[in-house]
Amino acid sequence: MEAQGGPHAGGADGDVALTRARKSALRRAIRLARDQLSATDRAVASAAAEERLWRLPELxxxxxxxxxxxxxxEVDLTGFADRVRAAGARTLLPRVVGDDLDLVASTSTSPLVAGFRGIAEPTGPSVDPEQLDVIVVPGVAFDPNGGRLGQGGGHYDRLLARLQPHTVRIGVSFACQLVPSVPREDHDLPLDLVVTDRGTYRTGARPVEEG
Structure with a gap:
């Protein structure tokens, strides 16, 4: 975190305010860059990111x-989800419940309904997130060290905090969403891998225990 000199720096509160301001500015910039991708570019890049995910030994x-x-x-993982299910794994999708994310089992024919902020969400009973072997999360921006900038609600940070130590955390995005460093606060939890259409980054941000 950048130091703020001078007698009116505000200490810790000033640092937090600065970090949040930097996050807001980065969100605006990266959303603009992502929105400039054409539908064709987005489809091609999504397929490339899916292929990189599929090749991961963690899967x-x-x-x-x-x-x-x-x-x-966001990167569309529909094809990847079908491949994971065809390989015999169960897939879970998130559902916003208050300030938290629930996880619900989902298949290619499972109904999805418009939920929080219009995001498609599954229906059905919740599944304990401790059952996850791997979780793939979206975000507005990522960095090669496992930093992730979300939408600002903190839902994924709270979900990540509930996972077992062996659960592999993977962020996925388009290459234009990768930045040298994402501003972080204490509650921002690092990811183990970041995957884009152009590269895979093993962050080493935390020790991953065997499940």
């Missing part, structure tokens, strides 16, 4: 994978 022999329903131009 071999997994039983339960957390995914998401793409919203507002």
């Amino acid at each position: 071999r022999s997994v039983r339960t994978v957390g995914l998401y329903a793409a919203h507002r131009g």
Whole structure:
């Protein structure tokens, strides 16, 4: 975090305010860059990111994978979800419940309904997130060290905090969403891998225990 000199710096409160201001500015910039991708570019890049995900050794022999329903131009993982299910794994999708995210089992024919902020959400009973072997999360911006900038609600940060230590956390985005460093606060939890259509980054941000 950048130091703020001078007698009116505001201490810790000033640092937090600065970090949040930097987050807001980065969100605006990255959303603009992502929105400039054409539908064709987005489809091609989504397919490339899906292929990189599929080749990860962390995806071999997994039983339960957390995914998401793409919203507002995010990387579309529909094809990846089908491949994971065809390989025998169960896929879970998130559902906003108050300030938290629940996870619900979802298949290619499971109904999705418009939920929080219009995001497609599954219906059905909740599944304990401790069952996850791998979770793939979206975001507005990522960095190669595992930093993630979300939409600002903190839902994924609270979900990540509930996972077992062995659960592999993967962020996925378009290459234009990767930045050198994402501003972080204490509650922002790092990811183990960041995957884009152009590269895969193993962050080493935390030790991953065997499940």
